[in-house]
Amino acid sequence: MIDKVKTADEAVSVIQDGATIMVGGFMVCGTPKILIDALVRKNVKNLTIICNDAGLPGEGVGKLLSNGQIKTLIASHVGLNPEVAQRMNTDVEEDKLECVLIPQGTLAERIRAASTGLGGILTPTGVGTIVAEGKQVLTIEDKEYLLELPLKADFALIRGTVTDKFGNTIYNGTTQNFNPLMAGAAEHVIVGTCEVVEIGELDPNTIHTSGIFVDTIVGGEQ
Amino acid sequence: MIDKVKTADEAVSVIQDGATIMVGGFMVCGTPKILIDALVRKNVKNLTIICNDAGLPGEGVGKLLSNGQIKTLIASHVGLNPEVAQRMNTDVEEDKLECVLIPQGTLAERIRAASTGLGGILTPTGVGTIVAEGKQVLTIEDKEYLLELPLKADFALIRGTVTDKFGNTIYNGTTQNFNPLMAGAAEHVIVGTCEVVEIGELDPNTIHTSGIFVDTIVGGEQ
């Protein structure tokens, strides 16, 4: 059996400049802080970050933004981190942030589509708005839907509450959010977790994410 | 607060001839037996049943079939109940069963689409086979997918292990299968459950189906 437990720095050592990374969490709640910190230390650049939001200045993925590591941010809401607007509008070309906004439910469903091998999903969300620009519109039973495509990544950094050594993970409260979806949508998945337990300690009815998705486990998340 | 707890006969009293009914379970495991029995007693006819399979002769939805209550069966596998083939091929017009076969993953995803308000999903499953007949094929990044549409019902009969009086339900083991999907895809949802507990007794991290989906709760499932 492969030992998946590593330190945060070992875990992120596989991530290189230019990578596309999904990061779990909703306004930092359920974001793997120790993995973000390790990414800041590694100081990889030109990242594409897929996350519900931009966190807060200096918090969550906001740390990566403040440190100039993000080239493109794909998110549903960035209003609580004013640095996003600053960087989007900067005249300094190398600091410029590209920001792609996606409705939150569509973001969730596109990540799920990548995880579950769907070629796309039809959603009524965004029909008739600028979100529909460039997208195929299909009419099903007289109602219009946008065809939204799968969204995948090279890496996913997710945050668990309890994880067994196989990677089976349980989330507490609203820390769940995008984490279980992202776990299936990335080539390489690293979970930062509060507690690492032995295999067999978790009730198989209560596990949210299967260990088959998890490549690396890092303990010490708060 | 509305009292959702009823007897099985009270629960199915709202179901009339010609109804479309989803029934949870996989080869009877996770099928609400007490609700099936009540439907047999009520003896409603011309039902369209959506279920993973046809159960066994005289077991699960097989009881409804033996009792001549099913007009159309929508399922993924019917091989373990020979009565299906008999009724499909009978010369007695009024006993004739229409049987629509759907790949199991597509069945799950179509029910989920109805539950989650998607207009459809694109799946690679069935491309190039007779399952594709009459369906729109979309090509996404050089790969072909079938457009599969939502599947909904008037009623869903689901089977829980523990249910609180609001309807929040936990499933044990592999009884989960189609039950949580169907709970969101029908107008009226009846859960037959092994144990009814007070609201607040279930850990909110371990609930599989929210009580908002459940109209009626029937205890006494084995």
Next chain:
Amino acid sequence: MSDAKAIIAQRVAKDLKDGNVVNLGIGLPTMVVNYLPEDVHIIFQSENGMMGMGPAAEESCKDLDIMNAGAGYVTATPGAMFFDSATSFGIIRGGHVDATVLGALQVDRHGNLASWIIPGKMVPGMGGSMDLVVGAKKVIIAMQHTQKGAHKILDQCTLPYTAVKVVDEIVTEMGVMAVTPDGLLLTEYNPEYTVEQIQEATGTPLIISPDLKPML
């Protein structure tokens, strides 16, 4: 000003029925909770992953793992459930939320809504709002009638849409308007204003209900 907000929240509260599943937007809509009658039990959904959200958590006993969509620490009521974002928006998009109450930048007579972007000025993102207004059975816009005197209720939105033809009802400090195929129907009004004053504050002709009555 805060009086206006209180009037709006109080009136919206009357729209919510016992047993309803409701999603409240950030800001003014959140105040609706304070005006619910004791015998009306609402199940609040928070789109970040919770059914059965309770009041804000007290500082001394807050659980850092339980947050609402506005990034505030909240409590879970008995019977609550947590879920992931796909499940959460499945509930929303699937029509399982009875009502959503949201603010707006602009609403028009067709029920079109603009609430998420002022091009070149403010781009916070749509968050969950586009899904909420498309998915919820009833969309109630709770907002002040004008923005410092400028019309927010219009013939046609000028800002980019959040969604088209989705608004069912607009509640302001001046009155209650239903979106109908013929335009906005003023069904209730605040007696502190005349119908003429309400019309003047509105950028589209109001149809006055024959059953017009005071809003509170």
Next chain:
Amino acid sequence: MSDAKAIIAQRVAKDLKDGNVVNLGIGLPTMVVNYLPEDVHIIFQSENGMMGMGPAAEESCKDLDIMNAGAGYVTATPGAMFFDSATSFGIIRGGHVDATVLGALQVDRHGNLASWIIPGKMVPGMGGSMDLVVGAKKVIIAMQHTQKGAHKILDQCTLPYTAVKVVDEIVTEMGVMAVTPDGLLLTEYNPEYTVEQIQEATGTPLIISPDLKPML
């Protein structure tokens, strides 16, 4: 006959690597479990909603809530997880299953598979098979080489497809064939048969691998 099945199961077992996620079809494929080396730990998925399926449950202590896709009572290994059917087929369709081992009625040189219907005769339904062969990273067909002498391995399937161009490898009691763009490549053979006998039992020309070796 049972000897043939044992040979097939034994050979398929060699294809499965430590840590693989594997879904075994009903019947012959299930026998593969009996031939896994002690140091090879496979995570078995059962499409009715289980990761980490263990051996069949003993009659005396079976849990009626834990069943495999063949309707047999099974056990859960430490580290197992249960899930619903959408999650289960999400895992399958999403490419998270390393290998599936299934039987077949017919397979052809293009990797097309027919396994779920004999029109007018047998219509059991496809169950999860169509999703499994489309989704699994490696599709291994484990079956007897012929059906009472009739060819099952063909130039072109004559029965309705389960899926097109999905089979990676065919394992029979006579040998192992890889599906290649040029046709079926015989990579291993059972020394009880000559290559001529294997070709004769096959309804499509076999390419003989220059590295042809015994299959066990």
